[in-house]
Amino acid sequence: MDDILKILEKDATLTPEALAKMCNRTPEEIRAMIAEWEKQGVILGRRTLVDWERAGEEKARAMIEVKIDHRGAYAYDKLAERIRNYPEVKSLYLMSGTYDFLVVVEGKSLKEVAFFVSDKLSSQEIVTATATHFVMNTYKENHVMFKVPTADERINELL
Amino acid sequence: MIPYEQLISQSLAGLKPSGIRKFFDLLSTMDDVISLTVGQPDFVTPWHIREAAIESLERGHTYYTANAGTTDLRRAIADYLDRRFSLRYDPHHEVVVTVGGSEAIDLALRAVINPGDEVIVPVPSFVCYGPLAAMAGGVPVMLETRPEDGFKLTPERLRAAITPRTKLLVLPFPNNPTGAILTEEELCGIADVLRETNVLVLSDEIYAELTYGRRHTSFASIPGMWERTILVSGFSKAYAMTGWRMGYLAAPEPLAREMLKLHQYAIMCAPTISQFAALEALRNGDDDIAMMREEYDRRRSFLLAGLAELGIDCYPAEGAFYLYPHIGKFGLTSEEFCERLLYEGRCAIVPGTAFGDVGEGYARISYAYSMRHLEEALLRIGNFLKTL
Numbered sequence: 001m002d003d004i005l006k007i008l009e010k011d012a013t014l015t016p017e018a019l020a021k022m023c024n025r026t027p028e029e030i031r032a033m034i035a036e037w038e039k040q041g042v043i044l045g046r047r048t049l050v051d052w053e054r055a056g057e058e059k060a061r062a063m064i065e066v067k068i069d070h071r072g073a074y075a076y077d078k079l080a081e082r083i084r085n086y087p088e089v090k091s092l093y094l095m096s097g098t099y100d101f102l103v104v105v106e107g108k109s110l111k112e113v114a115f116f117v118s119d120k121l122s123s124q125e126i127v128t129a130t131a132t133h134f135v136m137n138t139y140k141e142n143h144v145m146f147k148v149p150t151a152d153e154r155i156n157e158l159l
Numbered sequence: 160m161i162p163y164e165q166l167i168s169q170s171l172a173g174l175k176p177s178g179i180r181k182f183f184d185l186l187s188t189m190d191d192v193i194s195l196t197v198g199q200p201d202f203v204t205p206w207h208i209r210e211a212a213i214e215s216l217e218r219g220h221t222y223y224t225a226n227a228g229t230t231d232l233r234r235a236i237a238d239y240l241d242r243r244f245s246l247r248y249d250p251h252h253e254v255v256v257t258v259g260g261s262e263a264i265d266l267a268l269r270a271v272i273n274p275g276d277e278v279i280v281p282v283p284s285f286v287c288y289g290p291l292a293a294m295a296g297g298v299p300v301m302l303e304t305r306p307e308d309g310f311k312l313t314p315e316r317l318r319a320a321i322t323p324r325t326k327l328l329v330l331p332f333p334n335n336p337t338g339a340i341l342t343e344e345e346l347c348g349i350a351d352v353l354r355e356t357n358v359l360v361l362s363d364e365i366y367a368e369l370t371y372g373r374r375h376t377s378f379a380s381i382p383g384m385w386e387r388t389i390l391v392s393g394f395s396k397a398y399a400m401t402g403w404r405m406g407y408l409a410a411p412e413p414l415a416r417e418m419l420k421l422h423q424y425a426i427m428c429a430p431t432i433s434q435f436a437a438l439e440a441l442r443n444g445d446d447d448i449a450m451m452r453e454e455y456d457r458r459r460s461f462l463l464a465g466l467a468e469l470g471i472d473c474y475p476a477e478g479a480f481y482l483y484p485h486i487g488k489f490g491l492t493s494e495e496f497c498e499r500l501l502y503e504g505r506c507a508i509v510p511g512t513a514f515g516d517v518g519e520g521y522a523r524i525s526y527a528y529s530m531r532h533l534e535e536a537l538l539r540i541g542n543f544l545k546t547l
């Protein structure tokens with residue numbers, strides 16, 4: 001069962017029919033499992049990893065460290081709920097260490113991202129400080145190398 | 160003009176070049192072909208293993224090692240064989256690190272064959288045993304395994320093939336190209352036949368880590384068989400290390416000593432950098448093997464179910480990364496089928512006849528390919544079948 005989750009985590013394009021053959025089950029069983037996982041919020045989405053730079057599209061991405069004032073109750077979750085609703089926010093994590101949240105923001109330009117930080121993050125009452133780090137290059141994401149895949153170089157020998 | 164043809168060794172000149180060349184040459188000129196022909200893992204060698212090789216260079220380990228391989232590596236091999244297959248070998252006298260399992264096979268054959276000695280080679284199997292046995296002066300005796308036996312060697316057929324001239328039995332299981340394995344019980348049956356004889360065994364267990372549903376049993380672990388077995392294995396398949404050329408043999412000292420002598424004169428030692436990589440593989444590579452095995456197993460299940468859906472009969476092989484479906488029922492010879500599938504269906508599989516006449520009616524499908532690749536291949540095979 002976990003097997004199927006692991007397989008799907010690596011390749012969301014596999015159909016229930018293919019998964020059924022791989023795991024000696026029926027497509028109906030697989031569909032039911034997936035539906036159940038979706039219902040429980042175990043499977044939350046399926047997306048395609050795109051290298052926008054190679055696609056010729058300009059994007060700016062930043063990792064923003066956010067520190068908050070700890071005096072209020074429920075401060076973390078309340079703020080997180082606010083922040084994650086912004087469509088500009090790609091990822092949001094609560095962190096251990098010297099700051100509280102790591103916010104990944106994506107926009108069309110550096111300026112757009114910078115504005116977002118000052119308008120929407122720094123302006124939050126309980127935010128005491130932010131530090132913005134722009135991403136210069138992506139080498140790897142979600143276990144995927146950001147490079148043009150090499151062709152199969154295995155030779156045909158009768159091995 | 161030098162009369163090369165007259166000068167070349169006669170036994171070598173007498174060897175036929177691999178029959179599959181033509182097919183592969185054809186394949187290499189075509190694009191938009193989905194190929195299932197390759198006999199090596201699609202995985203890149205795990206990073207920690209590559210890193211160990213890099214580190215060995217950084218530390219300047221660029222010299223010959225002992226002829227038999229580094230002490231650390233031989234110890235690690237002996238430990239591994241014990242841990243995985245309950246085999247006891249003395250790393251100092253009974254283990255030799257070789258340039259791939261291929262060299263180990265050659266050493267074993269050359270070490271024991273006298274002119275005219277018969278070498279029993281179950282077929283279909285990896286194509287090197289017969290030619291190398293012949294080059295060593297032996298007489299390869301091809302012993303056909305049958306589909307109704309699941310392409311396994313049976314005691315009855317073995318007994319019938321043994322003559323007073325039989326020197327060696329090659330035991331190529333898990334098998335390339337059929338994927339057949341021999342269970343402990345089946346190996347015991349083979350052992351019972353051999354016990355009455357002095358026939359030696361070259362057990363090529365290079366696919367030992369790639370069995371599905373049950374663990375591999377080494378022939379050398381069958382009571383009384385250790386003494387007559389030359390165990391050949393290597394890193395190519397289990398750890399996705401084909402390019403490193405790392406293999407080994409393990410055998411009783413009187414045999415290992417002679418093979419080491421040959422190895423010493425012909426090779427000196429296996430590549431040092433690869434030996435460091437192999438050591439890391441044995442020490443920390445169990446998880447990699449498990450990950451790859453699981454992946455192969457899923458692809459195997461996928462293909463078996465997919466072939467069945469297409470109406471192609473295939474023995475549910477339990478080892479290596481090959482399936483060996485029966486394609487004879489489509490009314491074409493293996494080569495016709497595979498050539499037309501290539502030209503018309505844009506999908507390449509290896510005609511069984513590449514493994515000798517016994518392969519007529521069959522083809523080898525490798526599943527050392529991504530799921531996406533396999534899905535596309537099945538689709539193409541299906542479309543092609545509709546045109547027949």
Ligand SMILES: Cc1ncc(COP(=O)(O)O)c(C=O)c1O
Nearest residue numbers: 159259260261285335393395406
């Ligand atoms: C059955 C068998 N034995 C031995 C080998 C040799 O492998 P290597 O020389 O890479 O260890 C192969 C390679 O395909 C094989 O299929």
